[in-house]
Amino acid sequence: NAGVTQTPKFQVLKTGQSMTLQCAQDMNHEYMSWYRQDPGMGLRLIHYSVGAGITDQGEVPNGYNVSRSTTEDFPLRLLSAAPSQTSVYFCASSSSSGGLAFFGQGTRLTVV
Amino acid sequence: AQSVTQLDSHVSVSEGTPVLLRCNYSSSYSPSLFWYVQHPNKGLQLLLKYTSAATLVKGINGFEAEFKKSETSFHLTKPSAHMSDAAEYFCVVSDPPGNNNDMRFGAGTRLTVKP
Numbered sequence: 001n002a003g004v005t006q007t008p009k010f011q012v013l014k015t016g017q018s019m020t021l022q023c024a025q026d027m028n029h030e031y032m033s034w035y036r037q038d039p040g041m042g043l044r045l046i047h048y049s050v051g052a053g054i055t056d057q058g059e060v061p062n063g064y065n066v067s068r069s070t071t072e073d074f075p076l077r078l079l080s081a082a083p084s085q086t087s088v089y090f091c092a093s094s095s096s097s098g099g100l101a102f103f104g105q106g107t108r109l110t111v112v
Numbered sequence: 113a114q115s116v117t118q119l120d121s122h123v124s125v126s127e128g129t130p131v132l133l134r135c136n137y138s139s140s141y142s143p144s145l146f147w148y149v150q151h152p153n154k155g156l157q158l159l160l161k162y163t164s165a166a167t168l169v170k171g172i173n174g175f176e177a178e179f180k181k182s183e184t185s186f187h188l189t190k191p192s193a194h195m196s197d198a199a200e201y202f203c204v205v206s207d208p209p210g211n212n213n214d215m216r217f218g219a220g221t222r223l224t225v226k227p
Contacts (some may be wrong), residue, residue: 033215035217040219040220042116042118042202042218042219042220043156043217044217044218045215074190086198090155090156092156096226100161101146101158101215103156103157105154105155106154
């Protein structure tokens, strides 16, 4: 029962570096999403996907790219990290029937 | 677009006393509403969910919430706080119902439980 797995748990980047946050789910969920969590702002939707090959922008997409080549994986890419991207990132998945959203444990990213 | 307002950024209660965490929402539809809890350095855990069935929803760990359409509220309550309830709580609206890809989160309420 792995559920939603995010890696890494912690990461420090220098401004301008690139990296990919990994997210994998083993529940055969069609819907997957990425959120960022900042103090006093709750979670905000970055990008989401309704199935393999389909992605769309959420509330705060700038500076992030996603792809969905398989049902299981939904990586989030930062092409050129900025200090404003320092945050905790959560990946979530849910079934096509509008079921419960399952969240990963989060990735704490610091950009210096 | 839907939105959520959690009316208190911080709530402090004594162990054994009732808990009330307030949430108001705005939505163009009859929304799905959720409460999630996040313990320190942990991920998010679903407490309970409302999806147009019974207006009083019972969740895990003794929590419950009542959907009041006339007041556009979905407040979270628990009769007696436990030390382990200390955490951050998020009220969430999904609009239209079932569209879990457009879940809007409140800013969160930090619950402190004093011995």
